[in-house]
Amino acid sequence: xxxxxxxxGGLVQPGGSLTLSCTGDGxxxxxxxxxxxxxxxxKERELVASVGDNGGRYYADFATVRFTISRDYARNxxxxxxxxxxxxxxxxxxxxxxxxxGADYWGQGAQVTxxx
Numbered sequence: 001x002x003x004x005x006x007x008x009g010g011l012v013q014p015g016g017s018l019t020l021s022c023t024g025d026g027x028x029x030x031x032x033x034x035x036x037x038x039x040x041x042x043k044e045r046e047l048v049a050s051v052g053d054n055g056g057r058y059y060a061d062f063a064t065v066r067f068t069i070s071r072d073y074a075r076n077x078x079x080x081x082x083x084x085x086x087x088x089x090x091x092x093x094x095x096x097x098x099x100x101x102g103a104d105y106w107g108q109g110a111q112v113t114x115x116x
Contacts, residue, residue: 009110
């Protein structure tokens with residue numbers, strides 16, 4: 001079983017920016033579809049952004065314009081750049097990797113707190 005590892009979380013001011021990174025031991029970023037989810041206390045887990053193996057991207061309504069998902073092939077990491085952060089963006093953010101042959105890998109999550 002592969003465990004993904006998220007990094008880059010922390011405390012930021014409203015309007016600030018933060019970049020999350022995701023890696024998986026032995027996983028090439030070009031070989032999977034990648035997803036970022038988030039979950040706030042008392043709320044359902046929700047999809048934030050996705051990038052497919054062909055580079056196609058999806059963003060939730062709240063992430064459109066403000067967030068960017070990308071793959072850094074040189075460093076073999078998946079990134080989520082978050083700009084113009086709002087208090088309602090506060091949540092645990094989870095990285096996920098899937099393919100059509102049954103792989104479904106998750107990380108433990110990274111806390112993002114947006115507060116003045």
